[in-house]
Amino acid sequence: MLIGANHKTAPVALREKLSFSSEETLAALEFLKQDADIRESLVFSTCNRTEILYIPETGEQIDKIIGFISHHKQVDTAEFKSALYVYQDDEAIRHLFKVASSLDSMVVGEPQILGQIKQAYRVAVANKASSVLLNRLMHKSFSVAKKIRRETGIGDNAVSISYAATELANKIFSDLSQKTVLLLGAGEMAELAVEHLISHRVKQIQVANRTFKNAVALADKFKGQAIKFEERESVLPSVDIIISSTGATDYVLTCEQVKRAMKKRHHQTLFFIDIAVPRDIDPDINSISNAYVYDIDDLKSIVESNIEQRGKETVKAERYVDEAVVKFRTWLESLAIVPTIKAMNDKMSSIVDMEFKKTLSNLKHLAPEDIEAIKRMTQAIATRTIHDPILFLRHTGDHRDDSLYLNVTRQLFNLDIPEGE
Amino acid sequence: MNPQTTQMGLQITTVLYFLSMAGYVLFLFNQKKIYQKSAFRLISLAIVVHLISMMVYTMATRQVPIQNLSQSLSLAALALGGMFLIVQYKFDLKILGVFVSLMLSAVMLAVLMIPDVPVEQNAALKGFWFYAHILLVFTGEASLALAGGAGILYLLQEKGIKTKSPGFFFKRLPSLDLLDNVGYTCLTTGFALLTIGLVAGFIYAKAIWGRFWSWDPKEVFSVGTWLVYAALLHLRMYSGWRGRKSAIMTLIGFLIVVFTFLGVNLLVGGHHQAFTK
Numbered sequence: 001m002l003i004g005a006n007h008k009t010a011p012v013a014l015r016e017k018l019s020f021s022s023e024e025t026l027a028a029l030e031f032l033k034q035d036a037d038i039r040e041s042l043v044f045s046t047c048n049r050t051e052i053l054y055i056p057e058t059g060e061q062i063d064k065i066i067g068f069i070s071h072h073k074q075v076d077t078a079e080f081k082s083a084l085y086v087y088q089d090d091e092a093i094r095h096l097f098k099v100a101s102s103l104d105s106m107v108v109g110e111p112q113i114l115g116q117i118k119q120a121y122r123v124a125v126a127n128k129a130s131s132v133l134l135n136r137l138m139h140k141s142f143s144v145a146k147k148i149r150r151e152t153g154i155g156d157n158a159v160s161i162s163y164a165a166t167e168l169a170n171k172i173f174s175d176l177s178q179k180t181v182l183l184l185g186a187g188e189m190a191e192l193a194v195e196h197l198i199s200h201r202v203k204q205i206q207v208a209n210r211t212f213k214n215a216v217a218l219a220d221k222f223k224g225q226a227i228k229f230e231e232r233e234s235v236l237p238s239v240d241i242i243i244s245s246t247g248a249t250d251y252v253l254t255c256e257q258v259k260r261a262m263k264k265r266h267h268q269t270l271f272f273i274d275i276a277v278p279r280d281i282d283p284d285i286n287s288i289s290n291a292y293v294y295d296i297d298d299l300k301s302i303v304e305s306n307i308e309q310r311g312k313e314t315v316k317a318e319r320y321v322d323e324a325v326v327k328f329r330t331w332l333e334s335l336a337i338v339p340t341i342k343a344m345n346d347k348m349s350s351i352v353d354m355e356f357k358k359t360l361s362n363l364k365h366l367a368p369e370d371i372e373a374i375k376r377m378t379q380a381i382a383t384r385t386i387h388d389p390i391l392f393l394r395h396t397g398d399h400r401d402d403s404l405y406l407n408v409t410r411q412l413f414n415l416d417i418p419e420g421e
Numbered sequence: 422m423n424p425q426t427t428q429m430g431l432q433i434t435t436v437l438y439f440l441s442m443a444g445y446v447l448f449l450f451n452q453k454k455i456y457q458k459s460a461f462r463l464i465s466l467a468i469v470v471h472l473i474s475m476m477v478y479t480m481a482t483r484q485v486p487i488q489n490l491s492q493s494l495s496l497a498a499l500a501l502g503g504m505f506l507i508v509q510y511k512f513d514l515k516i517l518g519v520f521v522s523l524m525l526s527a528v529m530l531a532v533l534m535i536p537d538v539p540v541e542q543n544a545a546l547k548g549f550w551f552y553a554h555i556l557l558v559f560t561g562e563a564s565l566a567l568a569g570g571a572g573i574l575y576l577l578q579e580k581g582i583k584t585k586s587p588g589f590f591f592k593r594l595p596s597l598d599l600l601d602n603v604g605y606t607c608l609t610t611g612f613a614l615l616t617i618g619l620v621a622g623f624i625y626a627k628a629i630w631g632r633f634w635s636w637d638p639k640e641v642f643s644v645g646t647w648l649v650y651a652a653l654l655h656l657r658m659y660s661g662w663r664g665r666k667s668a669i670m671t672l673i674g675f676l677i678v679v680f681t682f683l684g685v686n687l688l689v690g691g692h693h694q695a696f697t698k
Contacts, residue, residue: 171591172582174598267661269597286583290664298585 002092003065003084004044004051006104010083012297016278017075020045021247024072025120028052029129031068037061040134044099044120046113047277047296048106053096055133062086093137093328097321100141101148103314106300110163112188114145137328144324151320152313164299165273166197169241172271172292176202182239183207183224184232184253184280185246186214194222194243206239208232210246236261236270243273244280255284258291273299340406341390343415348382427481428537430474431495435529437467442522449519449593457515464522468502475499485555490686491535496555497682498528500563504607508567512603516594520570550625557618558643562678564611565650569675571604572668579665601664604671605657612650619643642681649674 005018020028025043032041032054038061041054052065066084070077087095098104102113121138124130130138173179181202183190186209194205205224209215212228219226227235236242236258246252258270272293274281279295286293356378360371393405409415444460447453475496478486486492505521508514578594594600622643623633634640653670656662662670 168582170596171578171594172597174596174602263661267663269664289666290661292582294585 002051002053002087002095003062004049004095005080005083005085006049006051009085010080012277012279012295014080014083015048015050017073018045018050018069018080019047019277020050020073022123025123026127028068028072029124029127031072033127033129035061035064037064040131041129042120042124042134042138044117046116047275049099049104051099053092053134090325090329094321094325096137097141097144097324098318100145101317101321102145103148103317103321106296106303111149114142114149115188118142133332136331140324140328144320148317148320152317164303165243165275165294168273168292168294168299169197169271172269173240178203179240180204180206180238181241181243182232182235183209183218184229184242184244185209185248185276186211186218187245187247187276190243190245190275191218191221197241202241206235208235233257233261237264240269241271241273242281243275245275246280247276248280249278251282252280253282253285255282255288258282258285258288262288262291275299336406337393340409340415341393344386344390344409344413347413347415348386349379352378352382427474427478430470430477431529431532434467434471434474435526435533437463437470438522438526438529441467441518442526445519445522449516452593457518460518460522461509461515464502464518464525465506467525468499468506471495471499471502485552487555489535489537491532491537493682494528494535495532496559497563498525498532500559501525501528501566504560504563504567508603508607512599512606514571514595514599514603516574517567517570517603520573521567524566524570548625548628550621550628553621554618554625557614557621561611561614561616561618562682564607564614565671565678566675568604568607568611568671571600571607572671572675575600575604575668576665576672579668583665597664601667604668605663608650608654608671612647612654615647615650619647639681639685642677642685646674646677646681649677 005015010018020043025045028043029041032038032043032052037057039055039057041052044051044053052069054061054065066077066081069075069080085095095104100114100117102110105113117138121130124134169176169179176197179202181194181197181204183194183205186207197205205219205222206227207215207219207222207224208227208229208231209218210229212226215226215229218224232253236253242253244252253272262270267290270291272281272285272291274293274295277296281293281295283293283295285291356375360366360374366374389409393409441460441463444456444463448456448460475486478492485496487496501521502525505517508517574594575597577590578597578600581591582597622640626635627633649670653662653667653674656670657667
């Protein structure tokens with residue numbers, strides 16, 4: 001089961017409300033773990049999506065999850081329910097694969113998503129929320145994503161939000177090498193955005209972060225300059241591009257502050273790139289002349305034109321996804337077959353063992369080689385006897401209703417297997 | 422060397438301008454370099470033919486071809502074409518050709534439609550200050566027209582970026598910085614030329630009519646135009662009127678220029694009127 005909301009179904013304002021911070025993710029995992037009706041779970045929240053992937057013990061448990069989100073994030077159920085999508089079984093698997101391969105991203109083909117999913121998975125594993133099924137599913141999604149990246153051109157073109165932002169910067173400023181960039185927050189997204197801008201060689205990079213140490217570290221990396229977070233307003237007159245990605249819950253730059261700075265900089269153009277959710281930059285700043293504010297939703301429109309170009313690659317990528325879904329489904333089914341076969345094997349070898357010992361206790365005169373030969377023979381008979389049934393179970397052919405044959409097998413051999421394993 | 426040769430030259434010029442415009446429009450939609458290159462060659466050729474035609478006329482009649490509306494417009498078009506070549510060379514702002522070729526085609530069509538009213542020799546229209554006045558004012562106004570063109574492009578691009586819906590023009594137009602820069606350069610150049618041109622006009626007036634200023638409507642409007650541009654430049658330098666506001670102002674300024682150039686003569690009258698009969 002998978003419940004989620006993403007950039008296609010929910011506007012940024014709603015996603016802000018639904019997004020889980022890392023502490024909240026832990027709390028959510030804990031809640032899901034405590035719930036006896038939910039076997040495994042994983043919470044995945046980025047700025048573009050919030051998704052909860054779980055395997056219920058019984059039923060669907062959708063209302064429970066929705067109730068939890070509503071309670072935990074203090075959002076009215078009615079407000080976000082229409083933005084949610086719910087997938088089951090194959091659809092859920094397919095969705096996860098698509099997300100991991102960046103087919104469902106705002107910027108199709110952007111590479112960050114896989115790292116984010118891996119991170120979410122690590123958190124789930126560390127908290128023992130994810131187990132056999134999800135582990136396998138997640139690993140499968142990683143390998144699908146890698147395969148798609150390797151074999152389709154999906155990541156070749158515009159790759160990410162940062163690419164889109166850079167393209168915009170190039171349409172605002174004629175010569176980026178004369179421009180100074182101010183980074184607010186030392187997050188990974190900011191880092192990526194700057195890496196793109198560096199390939200266009202900006203003049204200088206300044207980094208402001210609440211934790212000054214991190215600012216210094218990032219500034220070092222880009223040969224820039226670290227400033228105190230409180231200084232952010234005072235440097236506004238001398239910078240041109242502001243990339244913000246702090247975890248702040250409120251605006252870190254207000255309209256008033258920018259208006260003041262605009263006067264000091266003689267109304268030279270300012271370009272704000274706000275990749276934080278919740279937003280860092282007051283959207284009203286966009287109404288100031290010569291100031292342009294793009295939040296993460298706005299960047300979407302820039303890249304949509306590129307998406308068409310990649311339509312063909314997407315089709316190819318989706319084929320890989322479909323293949324992977326089929327394979328995973330087969331694996332899931334084999335999960336049910338494997339215990340049956342194992343139980344059959346166990347039963348046969350215990351019979352062989354028992355009968356062998358019984359017979360042997362009456363035949364004291366045999367040489368060790370003879371004992372060995374008889375043992376091998378009895379085992380061989382047992383193996384050969386169940387060989388064909390096992391083969392049949394493994395490849396039931398076109399008649400897909402495996403559970404029927406599994407049931408018959410269990411009854412015929414009187415196997416005792418816990419239901420659902 | 423007779424006016425018929427000139428007329429034919431102007432017809433060829435007009436056809437070339439139209440072909441160039443077609444090339445630029447194709448370039449606008451298709452973004453293939455070949456269209457832009459062909460269009461640019463056509464417009465350059467047209468300007469050369471235009472220049473030769475005008476020179477032939479000047480040589481033949483021994484007077485500057487601004488004696489009637491048709492000639493004035495033709496000269497204005499030539500000035501615009503010449504300034505465009507300079508701007509194109511300096512900034513490589515290819516897309517500006519769309520605006521210029523459109524304007525030139527329209528103006529030249531008018532030139533051919535308006536009858537070339539026969540003119541009498543006017544001994545007064547001679548001398549260094551007269552020529553300086555004509556040359557500077559025409560090139561100055563052409564430059565201001567280009568500033569207006571850059572202003573239109575700026576507004577198109579700016580609107581797309583501001584409203585976060587980059588569409589048709591986003592990929593086709595250069596950066597806001599560049600457009601603003603071109604606009605500003607054209608503006609300052611045009612303003613400087615216009616200023617000196619007006620001064621030359623005053624000196625010429627003093628020499629001919631014995632006074633610098635005679636409250637001629639064209640004089641009043643010209644100075645009015647000059648004041649508008651002076652105000653714009655001042656606002657830009659001291660109050661940060663750059664970007665969108667500046668672009669709107671250059672557009673308004675350009676409309677005033679057009680009115681001063683045509684409207685005053687056609688509607689109000691005055692001693693410049695003879696040039697637009």
